[in-house]
Amino acid sequence: MSVDERLLRLIDALCRELGPGRPPARLDSHLERALGLDSLARAELLLRCEAEFGLRLPQRLLGEAETPRDFFLAIEEAEGRGGREQEPAMPTSAQPVAAATAATTEPAPDDLDTLGEVFAWHAARQPDFAHIVHLDDEGKAEALSFGRLWREARAVAAGLQAREIAPGDAVALMLPTCPAFFPCFLGILLAGAVPVPIYPPARPSQIEDHLRRHATILANAGARLLIATAEVALPASLLRGRVESLRGTVLADELIAAASEFVPVPARADQLALLQYTSGSTGNPKGVMLSHGQLLANIRAMARAARIERDDVFVSWLPLYHDMGLICAWLSSLVYAIPFVVMSPLSFLAAPERWLRAIHDYRGTFSGAPNFAYELCLRRIAPERLAGLDLSSWRIAFNGAEPVNADTMARFIERFAPCGLRPEAVAPVYGLAECAVGLAFTKDRGLVVDRIERESFVAHGIAVPAPAASDALRFVACGRPLPGYEIRVVDGAGAELPERREGRLQFRGPSATAGYFRNPAATAELIRGDWLDSGDYAYLAGGEVYPTGRAKDIIIKGGRNVYPQEVEEAVGRVPGIRAGCVAVFGSPDPASGTERLVVAAEARAPDDALRLAVQEAVVGVLGMPADDVVLSAQRIVLKTSSGKIRRAASRELYEGGGGVTAPRAVWWQVTRLLAGGLLPQLRRGMRAAAGWLHGLWAAGSFLLLAVVVWLVVAVVPRPRHSWRFCHAAARIWLRLAGIRLEVSGLENLPRDGTHVLVVNHASYLDGIAFVAALPFGGWRFVAKRELAGGFVPRIFLQRLGVEFVERFDFAQGVADTERLVEAVVAGHSLAVFPEGTFTRVPGLRPFRMGAFVVAAKTATPVVPVALSGTRDVLREGHWLPRRGRLRVTVGESLVPDGSDWNAAVRLRDGARSAILKGVGEPDLQA
Incomplete structure (x- = not known):
């Protein structure tokens, strides 16, 4: 028998087990739409293929396989690799490595x-x-x-x-x-x-x-x-x-x-x-x-x-x-x-x-894991696969992220106790993303199930303990709050309820989120003063929390609360219904003023007999039938990426007509996505082109002005006059380039006497922004000696009175510092970029100490100046400026309180603190 025939026979056998009414499998039959094989059925098919052909097949088939042909091609590829091997054992070296x-x-x-x-x-x-x-x-x-x-x-x-x-x-x-x-x-x-x-x-x-x-x-x-x-x-x-x-x-x-x-x-x-x-x-x-x-x-x-x-x-x-x-x-x-x-x-x-x-x-x-994983282990692991399995090391087996099913966990304990699983290791927990993850926790206690009277609970929300033999509701205890956290249950008016009264579960603690990102409406629904609303109903008993259901999922039918997970479990046990593919939700009924109870389920062969069986299951749980039962062989029960039932989305599908259309071909979906992105891409391209043209204009106008400015500075004899000319030219260029300049704190700038200006360094635009912001000159820029190497920058900077310093030669750096001290003593104010350089990464880099040593030795005030926005307008590695806004903030003068090294350090720290307030970037100080 050929490989494809053996494969199709395997699939047909699996389909017969899942229920009657399926057509014979063909290589191009759709696994889900035509054959009704959901994700779990595909996982079972993968295991059977590996056993039948003695091969290891790629796990990607679970998500990517659409037809039997995909399995066939994977089998042929594995045979071509010579990949005939059984399920490999886990590495035995793991134990000593971990220990x-x-x-x-x-x-x-x-x-x-x-x-x-x-x-x-x-x-x-x-x-x-x-x-x-x-x-x-x-x-x-x-x-x-x-x-x-x-x-x-x-x-x-x-x-x-x-x-x-x-x-x-x-x-x-x-x-x-x-x-x-x-x-x-x-x-x-x-x-x-x-x-x-x-x-x-x-x-x-x-x-x-x-x-x-x-x-x-x-x-x-x-x-x-x-x-x-x-x-x-x-x-x-x-x-x-x-x-x-x-x-x-x-x-x-x-x-x-x-x-x-x-x-x-x-x-x-x-x-x-x-x-x-x-x-x-x-x-x-x-x-x-x-x-x-x-x-x-x-x-x-x-x-x-x-x-x-x-x-x-x-x-x-x-x-x-x-x-x-x-x-x-x-x-x-x-x-x-x-x-x-x-x-x-x-x-x-x-x-x-x-x-x-x-x-x-x-x-x-x-x-x-969530509850479904424990259930999957019960249904999918054959007894012979447990040979030699030792689970005695498993100290905490937590169950969370979805409602904990008492039957599942009881059967899991019973099934794996012979493998060393301790019953007290099972730990139902409760948490939510709004609390980071964990909120309530159990340990060394095992499974605790509360049986309560159904009528008093669904009608009045009172959790009255029920006799063991009665038709009771069952809820699983999910532990006490973590250390440092608090939980309470409130009614609709926000009043705290006593134990064994159901209400909205609220919490607070050190990891409670400040809200949802860029979603103020949802944040307003979440935060209730000092407390956060979990979105869940629950009751407390003995200090432990018993979650009863999502607030948005609970259905109010005839004045009674209906808990969908209980009905979903019962319907999921009906033969012919796909387990885990049932959604129960309420839909408004204007005629009656209450909600219609709707059951949507994916079935292998939907018919009237199966619909009747579903209604019998609903009546068995609630004592009343559903208002509508929707069965389909196709996907009508929507789920999240983590496998939770999306009841609200399933309800929207139902209220929109309940129609289910076959998924479009992948090429058509990709075409739609590409088409849907054309307009945003076009807008982005137009903005990029406009930005590029503007950058060319800004760069071109800068070059023209730079030539004029250089010539003027080269012939004007006094640096102060050159400074004023540069100030005017810089402001003209910023306006031409569409760059807005905002200056504050000019009143803090000393008009008389010497001082040392220290400025953060983020971009090649910093010098232009600095010159444009300050209306009068008189400062001597302190610049790296490398700038004196070229004729054009050397002539320009020398005519402005720039002091060049060595950054890498220690001995020369000390000599340069003494030279700057002499310049200040002679009455010259200095303007320094103490970071020495800049990068594209935002943040204030460590300051070099030279300027602050000079200020301390000469008892000269330090004036911090914060530049903000230059990095965004012209980031390192780019040559075309963008439109933007520059802010220059002049801080209050800092007077040295001594002349030693420690005084210089205090000046540096004070200037750094003032500049950080104005730049709006992180502190990169090591």
């Missing part, structure tokens, strides 16, 4: 304020520690030490700075779980920018929907650059046409290989460190703003609750674009320097036992 490294590490001190400081601390003290162990789809391990991460992250930061990414800019990460993700994320932080993780497009057939959602996120974030892999570079590049702020896409490997110079950018605890976009299960994604201090506060609180130790090991398959995978799993491991063993979500979906095997092989102590 050896964990014993030699120590967590970062709690007095470090930023993630960058934590990272630098580890890299300096334990560079050889293999912090990350990445497992690829073949099970092969690649270790990333702190030293390697530091080198690659600095290269990424340098590459970003070379691409003019400034501190505070948003940089998007469209990367799968791969070794490149980690240095790219850390490199963004080192550059002072803000990472925005987003998920790569999973299936070509849904590329248009994915990129439209991504475009919304990136436009809100104002992302300047998108980092991607070669596999998604083409779809990623389509986003530039739809996102106004986006300059382009860069490959992660290019950044890691960058050879540019990195300029360190200090960060503060209150500085924005991450934009974590919510999954959008109840609406459009919103960017949660999290600072360095908030992230570290939440990580440290979770570590105290979990009692993290040096020999702990975190094993994860959770997506790194999601808060639980990024913050709870990786960044927590980073801060506490414990091994982080990570595999891709596709590896887990293809073979869930890989997760448990990794815990076994690496002696994982921490690991967790």
Whole structure:
């Protein structure tokens, strides 16, 4: 029998198991639309193909395969490679590697304020520690030490700075779980920018929907650059046409290989460190703003609750674009320097036992997942795959990010207890992105389920304990608040409710977000005075929180509250309904003044008998039928990137007519995306052309004026007169170039006596801005000696009375300082750029001490002058100025309080503080 015949026979067998009514499989049959194979069914098909053909197939088939032909081609390619092998065991060397490294590490001190400081601390003290162990789809391990991460992250930061990414800019990460993700994320932080993780497009057939959602996120974030892999570079590049702020896409490997110079950018605890976009299960994604201090506060609180130790090991398959995978799993491991063993979500979906095997092989102590993952392990891991599995090291098996199902966790404990899983290791938790990630936590207690009377709860919101034998509602305890956090439950008027009364769950604590990025309306709904609204309903009992459902998802039917997850679970158990593909929501019914209860489900073979079975399941749970049951063999239940049911979006689909159209061909989706981006691209191109023409005009007018100014200065005998002429010419050129000049603080400028002006240096325009801003001269510029090497600049600067100094020869520098002292004693005021040079990277660089030593020795006041905007108008490496606004702020004079070195240092610090207030850029002082 040929390969294609064996494959089609395999698919037909799988389809028969899933239910009747499917047509025979053909090589070009669509896996989802024609055969009804969802993502989990495709994962099962992948396993069966590997067993049938004795091959290892690429995990990308789970997301990319559209037809059986895709599987057929992958099988032929694997056979051509000679890839006939069974599922490889995880590396047995993992245990000694983890044990050896964990014993030699120590967590970062709690007095470090930023993630960058934590990272630098580890890299300096334990560079050889293999912090990350990445497992690829073949099970092969690649270790990333702190030293390697530091080198690659600095290269990424340098590459970003070379691409003019400034501190505070948003940089998007469209990367799968791969070794490149980690240095790219850390490199963004080192550059002072803000990472925005987003998920790569999973299936070509849904590329248009994915990129439209991504475009919304990136436009809100104002992302300047998108980092991607070669596999998604083409779809990623389509986003530039739809996102106004986006300059382009860069490959992660290019950044890691960058050879540019990195300029360190200090960060503060209150500085924005991450934009974590919510999954959008109840609406459009919103960017949660999290600072360095908030992230570290939440990580440290979770570590105290979990009692993290040096020999702990975190094993994860959770997506790194999601808060639980990024913050709870990786960044927590980073801060506490414990091994982080990570595999891709596709590896887990293809073979869930890989997760448990990794815990076994690496002696994982921490690991967790949403509820569906535990259910998947129960349904997909055959008993024979558990041979020799040892889960006794698993200290905390947390369950969060979606409602915890008591039945799932009870069966998981029972199934894996013979493998060493301790029942008390199971830890339901509660958290949300608006709190960074964690809010309530349990430990060493196991599963606690509250059974309550149904009628009193749905009618009055009172959680009355019910007898064991009754038809009770069940809710899972998700723990007490983390140290330093508070939780309360309030009614509709905001009044706090007693225990066992359901209401809105509110919280406050050190990691509570300040709001949603550039979304004041959503922020206003979130913040309630000192408290934040979680968007969830819950009740408290015994100090523990029992979440009952999303506020936007709960349906009010005839004065009763209906909890959709309970109905979805019951309908999902009906034979013929695809598990996890049920959405229950309310839809307004103007005739009755209440909500219609709607059940939308994806079915293998929709018919009247199945619809009746669904209604029976609904009645069994609620005691009343649904108002409408919508069944379809196609995709009508929409989900987020993390697998949550998007009930609001599913409701919109239903209210829009409920029609489901087949996904358009990939080429047509790409064409639509390109067409949709043409107008923004055209506008961007026109602006670029206008900017280029304006730059040419500005540069040309400068050259013409420069010739006239040079000739005048060369023949005018007195520097003061030359200064006034340059002042007028500089103002004329700024007006011609469309550059607005604002000057403040001129009253602080001494008119009599000598003084030393110190000015920050950010651009070649600084001298022009300085001359244009100050109406009278008399200063002697202090300039680097290299400028005296050319005839044109030497003549011009000498006629203005410039003092040249040596920057690199120490002995000559000391002599130059004495010469400047003599100039001041002789009655000449000085104008100095104490940074000595500038770069394209925004920020105030360290000051050289010469000017301040001169001022201290001569008892001369120092006047700080802050220039702002020159870097934006003409950044280093560019030659065509842009329109913009320049601000020159003259600060109050600083009088020396001594003549020694310490007095000079105090002058420097005072001038630096004053200039920092006026420049609006970070402090790059080492």
